[in-house]
Amino acid sequence: MSQRIENIVKGVVVVALAFMVAQTVSDCNVCQSNQVACINSTSFYLCFGDGTPHRDQLYHCLEGFDCTNLTAICVQKSSQRPPSCGDTSQCGQCNANVNYLFACQSRGIFQMCYGATRPTGKFGYCPSGTVCDASSNAICVPEVEGQSVTCDINDELVDTTTAASVTTESSSTDSTLDSSTESSTESSTSSSTESSTESTTESSTDSTVTTEQTTTVIPLTPAQMCTERNATGLFPIIPADPYCQRYISCYFQKNVLIRSAEYNCPSDSYFASQTQSCVYVNPGYCL
Template identity: 80%
Template sequence: MLQRIESLVKGLVVVFLAFMVVQTVSDCNVCQSNQVACINSTSFYLCFGDGTPHRDQLYHCLEGFDCTNLTAICVQKSSQRPPSCGDTTQCGQCNANRNYLFACQSRGIFQMCYGATRPTGKFGYCPSGTVCDATSTSICVPEVTGQTLTCDINDELVDTTTASTVTTTESSTTESTTESTTESTTDSSTDSTVVTTVSPLTPEQMCTQLNATGLFPIIPTDPYCQRYVSCYFNNNVLIRSAEYNCPATSYFVSQTQSCVYVNPGYCL
């Protein structure tokens, strides 16, 4: 009799934990029943009942708390209750891969790094059924239920028209079938808008444009506030330019020209 009671209690506990997991798992940047949209495991936007995340102010849970779809929003971390939105701290980070080969921009979108501190060039897309994984040299690996994702954010939330690409009106064969080109001699049946890649500025180019000594945000701005450029001028001549990364969980603040461990409110 005692064994039956113990088995029944264990079964109820398992059902309760499973229920809690179902109740808290959601999509990133999507308005939940508690009127917030978690953008990562600890940060969120407010929705105000209109189903749209209002991005004018970013809110953060206290250390040790996760963003959830529960009424309290921020709930103490628990191994049995995952946050509503997965971790995005490694999104766009070349150092997430030990060889600095590529950076995951979302679950299925990536950019190459080629040993640099930040990704550049065209956006790559993982085949259906695979996800970007910075721990693998294969870049895209088969998607498995419950796996830890390098950049747990929906592909549609990645702006692939800025930072590394601009849209032009040149004619070319569709990119899904052939390489992009600026020639207009392709068959008109396959004409489409070309996405031409434009590399971000190098440290030297950024410093030349800024024309000042000090530490500054990179150009284009890093939404995660991790990367910054150091410029040193002497008699109006650029002597040194280099790009650096703030330590993990810290943010670069241009006003103080330093990395701080308190999010200034505008960083992802």
């Protein structure tokens, strides 16, 4: 009799746990019944009943708590209850794959890394019925119910209109840019001199005329920015991007610049100079 009661209790517990899982699993960046949209396992936007995540303010659960669709929103982590929006900590991370071969950008979208620390180039798409798996060099593996997904974000939430790589250094490109920069500088100097002469002439005739000077900031190439940094690693661009989307990758060997390139962080993420990586939580100084 006691054995039968024990089996009934176990059955009730299993059903309860299954119900909790069913109640908490949801989609990323989608308004839930508790009027929040979890964008990863610990961060969320508010919805205010209109079915639209309001992205002007991002909220974060305390350490050790997950974002869920429960009334409390942030609930203590539990192995029996996954967060509403699955694990996104390895999204866009080349080091998730042991050979730095590729990075998963969502459940079915990936980019190649070719041994680099950040993905670059065109986006790839897993065939129907498969998911991106950074633990396998096959990239896309058959989708199995209940499996752990490297980057648990729906494909439609990934901006694939542009590749992550913005510019890559090449000697011909730098040469062209340098010559165009010199030409632009000469043209600017000549124009400035003429403008200054005209302004001086006018001011001598009419003392009420004022002269305004406009300073034009010429963007630096990745090679020039890396030369200023003079170190290997990932750094903010120069001048700094207020939205923290763009960064440069520099590689020096024996104090000689070997490779330089400029990249964009995936959408909804920010480049954090402290960790030299793209993160999904605003470091606090980005627009």
